[in-house]
Each structure stands twice: as structure tokens, then as C-alpha cells.
Amino acid sequence: MNPIPWMALALVALVAALPGAAAADAPPKSAADGIAEYRRMLEDGNPAELFEAKGEEIWKTPRGPAKATLQRCDLGLGAGVVKGAWVQLPRWFADTGRVQDLESRLLSCMATLQGFNAAEIAATPFDKGEQATLAALAAWISAESKGQKLALPQNHPEEKRFYELGKRAFFFRGGPMDFSCASCHGEDGKRIRLQDLPNLTRNPGNGIGFAAWPAYRVSSGEMWSMQRRLNDCYRQQRFPYPGFASDVTIALGVYMGVNAKGAESIAPALKR
């Protein structure tokens, strides 16, 4: 049942097929080619599926102090509608009066429907307790929009304002190394070491960047939501710690998601 050992073998096989070994006779493969090949090898066995199944189960199970399910949770397309919801998030929600991404919306539903303490869950480390629940839910909910095109709404003034705030956050330089998101993701065709970097100031293409998360990370053996992806970006940016579902994370989601309008979502994807 544990997917890790055979995945490690697949990784070894892939590494053997990567640039150094191939350089002598064939043109070197780009990192993206290597990763695409890796994805094909694992096409029938993305471990994200295990999290999807868990997430679907959690959605339907009465939980929390109120012993209620999440089946009346409104993810933007009406109470209980999951299909297609992911490719329109983050968006404005009238009941909370906020622009929310998937994770912050789930926190609201878990609080109002199930009686959980949202602040307590937001302060819980990734992968622990109800944070593990959120990761599984994000895997399933995003999978229910697989193959659909990103179409975040920009009708409400707050959705437009959050796009503008997200753009400013994206270019905000700080920290001991003067990095912003744009330092790595502001131009086409750049990479760190061999890792290709998507240009997130525009639509980087189907299944790339915003359209590839949540994802299963092979290197850490974990299911990562967009919140977790952004959290680790900021760690590598050498910034302080972004609060879970804080405004900066939601604004960046709006900025990247709107820029990628029309890109096909492949979430939950498989990452190195």
C-alpha cells in the first residue's frame, strides 16, 4: 500500500535517464522533459489519489462538535457543489464578506457547519490534526475540476482589489536577500539549478504554475495545498512566516489564478 519504495525506484530510473547520462549522444533534456517523463511513468499511480479518496470520505462524514458533514458547504457555485468550484477560486463570498481561497473557505465551512475553531486549525502545523484534513479535502476538491480551465471571477470590487494587492505582493522585495516572487517568476525561460521556473505574471500554460497545485511532492512524500506551496516559497524567499490563509496568500492566489485564465488545471499534480 505504501507507494514510497517503488516510487523511489522510479526516481532512480529517471535520474539515470537525465542529462548527465544522456549528454553524450542525445541533446540534453530540459528539466521539464524529465519531469514530464516522470509523470508519464507514474500516470496510473499518482499517490495524490489516496488523498483524494480520503478527502471525499471526510467531506461526507459527520465531524466536529456539531457532528455535521461538509455537504452543505458553499465553495462558490452553491451549497454542496464541488465540481468546477476549484477553477474559480479564490473568489468573493457574501456570507463572510471576504475574498477566500479554497483553504480559507473550508475553514469557514468547518467553523460554521461543524463547529471547529478556525483560528486553532489555521495555527496548526501542516500535516498535523485538521491541517491533514484540509490537505486531503484540497486534493479531492481540486481533482473534481481536473481538466477544466481556470476561470476566476473578477466581477466583485473586492476580487479586483485583491488582484491589485496580489500584484503588489508579488513584486514586494524584502528579506536579507532582496527577493520578491518576481525575482524567480517574473520572466520566461528561467531556472534555478535545473528546475524550470514558470513566469507567473502571465498564463504560463496548461498544468503549469497555479494550474498544477495542489500536488503530491515526491521529495517530501507529502500532499501540498496551494497554501503550503506559498508557505515554502516564502521560506525560500527568506521572508518571515506567512499566516495560514492570511490576506497575502489569498491575494497572491487571485493574482496568479487570474493571470493564468484559460490554463487547464491538472491538480492534484505530481511534483518532484
Next chain:
Amino acid sequence: MQRKHLHIVAALAVAGLVVGCALAPTSAALDQQALAMMQASFRDQGIAKLDRIRQDMGQQACSSPNAPPEAVARQIEAEALASVKWPQGGQYLGDWREGEKLAQNGRGMTWSDPSTNPGANGAQCYNCHQIDKKEVSFGTIGPSLLNYGRLRGVSDIADPASAAIVQYTWGKLWNSKAYAACSNMPRFGHSQLLNEQQIRDLMALLLDPKSPVNQ
């Protein structure tokens, strides 16, 4: 009379704000809101404290898709150049072997690192630059540094003809903004990411005629 006048002005200003809320906020208002959002969204974690998002003039001026005005850019560069600390005793070059180790090392300064001591940090050069041709895993955010010294005519480090490029390279490593206000490169000396000896070792990697970079 004057006080009453002030009250009217204040009332008009409030009315203007209320009307303004129905309209799209101005770019300047959004700038302020974005700053407030940054301050409210982060917290201290380990060595990564909130002072890291208190921007200096250069960081602020370079936080836009558009370059800062020419005069601002020149001011940032002049201040950066003035801040460069030149090496003690005019000793610019260390050991290129140590420099290569530093160039390979991408660690340091994240909230999961234990110390801000430069001795604990790598220089992370290969993340963004090609350097020694034997290393094929290099990034492309910065220009290739392959044959850096040789291409710039440095065959003898003590030759006065080499002095300009040697000093430029030290300045670039110490404070990259001295020569490009919005350079993507960290200010390794200025921001205390690396100490003087570490920078000497990187200098040797780039400029020592015996360094594999120049073969």
C-alpha cells in the same frame, strides 16, 4: 469661525472617502493597503523576524514591474557603492576551492536554518549562474560566469591592468546594487550573508587564473 471652517472641510473629506469606497481605489491607496496587508500577514519564525519585511529605499523602489525613475536608480547605486567595504590590506583573492564549495552551497537564512552567522551560509551561486563548466546543474536567472576572469583579460592578479575588474567584482559581490539599482542578486557583504574571507574565496573562483572557471 476658522474652527467651524475646519469642521466643514473634515466633513467633506469624510463624505469624499465614503463616495470613494464605491469607486475603485486609487493606485496610491492600493500601495498603502498592500503595505498594511504585508505587515498583517506575516509573523516571526525562528531567525526570520518581521524586520525582514521592513523595506529599505532600494527594496521599495524596486518593488514594481516598472523600473524606478532614473534619478532614484542613480541614488541607490551611489549609496550602494559608498557602502562597499574594501578588503583589509588590499587582499582580494582567497582559495578558489573554498569558493567552489560556497558556490555550490545554497543553504542559509531561511526560518528553518538555525543561525544568521555568515559562516553557516552558502553563496548559492549555481542557483542562478553557470560557473565551472563541469557543473551542469546551474540556473539561468543571472548571466553565465564561465571563464569570468579570462574573458576579462585577467592573467595576473597583481597586474595594475587587472585592478579595475578586480575592484568591480569585489563591489558586485559586496553590494550588487552598486552597479544596477534593482539587481536580482543579493548584497552578500552589505547584508552580512557572507564574511570577508568567504567573499575572497568567491573572488578567487572567478578571477584566479588557476581556477577551473578560467580553464
